[in-house]
Amino acid sequence: MKRTVPATSGVLPGKAITRQDGAHRVHRSWRILWGAALVALLALLPGAGQTRAVAQTGSTSSTGTTKARIAWASCGAHLQCAHVPVPLDWNQPRGRKITLSVIRHLASRPDRRIGSMLINPGGPGESGVELVRDGGSDLDAWGGGRFDVVSWDPRGTNASDPVRCFTSDASQARFWRGVQIPTTRAESQAYARKTIALARRCGRVSGELLAHISTADSARDLDHLRQLVGDQRLTYVGISYGSFIGQTYANMFPGRVRAMLLDAIVDQTAYVKSSEARTAATVASTDEVLDRFLALCQGAGPARCALAGHPETAAQRVARLFQQARRAPIPAPHAAPPGKLSYGDLLLSTFTPMRSPTLWPQYAQQLAAAANGDASALETAARQTRTPEVISKATTSAAIQCLDGPAREPVSAWPKVIGDLTKLGVWGPVLGWWQWAPCASDWPARSTDRYTGPWNARTKTPILLLNNLYDPATSYRSAQRAERLLGNAVLLTNSGYGHPSYSDPSQCIQNWRVRYLVQLLTPPRKTVCPADRQPFDPNFGKPPPPPGETIP
Numbered sequence: 001m002k003r004t005v006p007a008t009s010g011v012l013p014g015k016a017i018t019r020q021d022g023a024h025r026v027h028r029s030w031r032i033l034w035g036a037a038l039v040a041l042l043a044l045l046p047g048a049g050q051t052r053a054v055a056q057t058g059s060t061s062s063t064g065t066t067k068a069r070i071a072w073a074s075c076g077a078h079l080q081c082a083h084v085p086v087p088l089d090w091n092q093p094r095g096r097k098i099t100l101s102v103i104r105h106l107a108s109r110p111d112r113r114i115g116s117m118l119i120n121p122g123g124p125g126e127s128g129v130e131l132v133r134d135g136g137s138d139l140d141a142w143g144g145g146r147f148d149v150v151s152w153d154p155r156g157t158n159a160s161d162p163v164r165c166f167t168s169d170a171s172q173a174r175f176w177r178g179v180q181i182p183t184t185r186a187e188s189q190a191y192a193r194k195t196i197a198l199a200r201r202c203g204r205v206s207g208e209l210l211a212h213i214s215t216a217d218s219a220r221d222l223d224h225l226r227q228l229v230g231d232q233r234l235t236y237v238g239i240s241y242g243s244f245i246g247q248t249y250a251n252m253f254p255g256r257v258r259a260m261l262l263d264a265i266v267d268q269t270a271y272v273k274s275s276e277a278r279t280a281a282t283v284a285s286t287d288e289v290l291d292r293f294l295a296l297c298q299g300a301g302p303a304r305c306a307l308a309g310h311p312e313t314a315a316q317r318v319a320r321l322f323q324q325a326r327r328a329p330i331p332a333p334h335a336a337p338p339g340k341l342s343y344g345d346l347l348l349s350t351f352t353p354m355r356s357p358t359l360w361p362q363y364a365q366q367l368a369a370a371a372n373g374d375a376s377a378l379e380t381a382a383r384q385t386r387t388p389e390v391i392s393k394a395t396t397s398a399a400i401q402c403l404d405g406p407a408r409e410p411v412s413a414w415p416k417v418i419g420d421l422t423k424l425g426v427w428g429p430v431l432g433w434w435q436w437a438p439c440a441s442d443w444p445a446r447s448t449d450r451y452t453g454p455w456n457a458r459t460k461t462p463i464l465l466l467n468n469l470y471d472p473a474t475s476y477r478s479a480q481r482a483e484r485l486l487g488n489a490v491l492l493t494n495s496g497y498g499h500p501s502y503s504d505p506s507q508c509i510q511n512w513r514v515r516y517l518v519q520l521l522t523p524p525r526k527t528v529c530p531a532d533r534q535p536f537d538p539n540f541g542k543p544p545p546p547p548g549e550t551i552p
Helices: 023-033 128-142 169-176 185-212 215-228 241-252 268-273 275-283 286-300 314-327 343-349 351-355 357-371 376-384 388-404 411-424 428-440 476-485 507-519
Strands: 073-076 079-087 097-105 115-120 147-152 234-239 257-263 330-332 339-341 463-470 489-497 528-530
Touching: 079 128, 079 215, 097 128, 097 215, 115 128, 115 215, 115 241, 128 147, 128 507, 147 215, 169 185, 169 388, 185 388, 185 411, 185 428, 215 234, 215 241, 215 388, 234 241, 241 257, 241 268, 241 463, 257 507, 268 275, 268 388, 268 476, 275 388, 275 411, 275 428, 286 314, 286 351, 286 357, 286 463, 286 489, 314 330, 314 343, 314 357, 330 376, 339 343, 339 376, 343 351, 343 357, 343 376, 343 428, 351 357, 357 376, 388 428, 411 428, 463 476, 463 507, 476 489, 489 507, 507 528
Parallel strands: 115 147, 115 234, 234 257, 257 463, 463 489, 489 528
Antiparallel strands: 073 079, 079 097, 097 147, 330 339
16 A cells, blocks of 8 residues: 655745754654663763863842853863752752753854753653753754754753662662562562662662752753843753653743743643552553554564564464463573563563654564564563663652652552553553652652642743654643643644654654744644654655655
């Protein structure tokens, strides 16, 4: 079956927006960065070997103005870095300070510079410094080269006074050695005891920091950075959890927003309601995307998808594989070292591929091999996503979430909570144990400043929301709900798969990014952009064909 790729229009005058100008290369950068709290793809920002500067601040109030500026120092081609002190507690601006690591990529068209575009890559806990360092030139294209692209490691993460739960890497490694996603009663009881011990350790090691890393705290930091870069109003891009930072900022400081582009929209009401509601919202659409992966695989045929072309459908083969792994581990003779794929590791193996359609052919090959009795590739991938370093990043993510929406049930209620999450989707046990369980284990901090609504403040310019139709982590329903709840927002849909929108590139989406950020133009309501290509297309991720050309 062939489909015709419709033409897209409206490229920003002055510079041709090509695929190389952003969406596809940023997609590559983002695949490297995304999910570091859950997959071992992102290293901590190194402190040595880089020139840093410290902002000399006058006023630390996030509600006023300041004459201070950031003392930037070069840290790479077109890159500048600095350290910015902020109050640990914004209610006590003259009290203890913590330090934010910040970075900017200078506008490629300085003669037409509009200002700064601040960006947060999500998580919670992803490194904005790493994002801009690795993908600054691509992000520059999102704003047509007319903004300095500025980001930061949010408080409590990476190089910005990170949350710590262990006094040494060796202690952390001993604590997590051999731990997997539990799928039996005995494993679950042992893991629940682990999370109780973890919460106590985090409280002892990180102390008062834990109570001051809520999203509202980061929104105040964001407003302070806006002032320091000299912008009267904020131009902001928030991705995944970064969309929640944006929604929080827009409702705390609606009059200070110039433009706000949010991609992969977090359900703001579920996020703050409770840890249980937040985790349920995150896993609710995963199985739908998994089903679409299998259906598209079947339609692509055996030449493009290794699961297809058998007496059983792709969906039937994978269902049988999951049933087999529930009964007993599957041999992984070529893993290093050789071992077996547990059911927990099989669940974990879905995490990265469901976000990234570009990985679907490879993941299909791995699943097919496991269905044929060799789960080596799946086990190797799973091991990389449950190292002590990765679980530590998941704990940092949980530390932020526990403040924004505490757990309502104790960890002893795991049979019901994990059971309910498991019914919702394959990610239920993974995120239930990694994100809900720490919050439910008498987490040693509460925030008196968390923001829980209302969400209907009206910004002068509409907030532009982007979401894939099939997103495994931030469902399309969440984006629709945000469009209704926010005081002034427009949803632009990408008819594609994965998380965030540029995991399934669309030239139409890229054109609207630039129009919006530069010219403050929004698409008509209910606009749906076509993805450039379908998953399992051998040319997926490459520039789209010329208008009118068909693709097989």
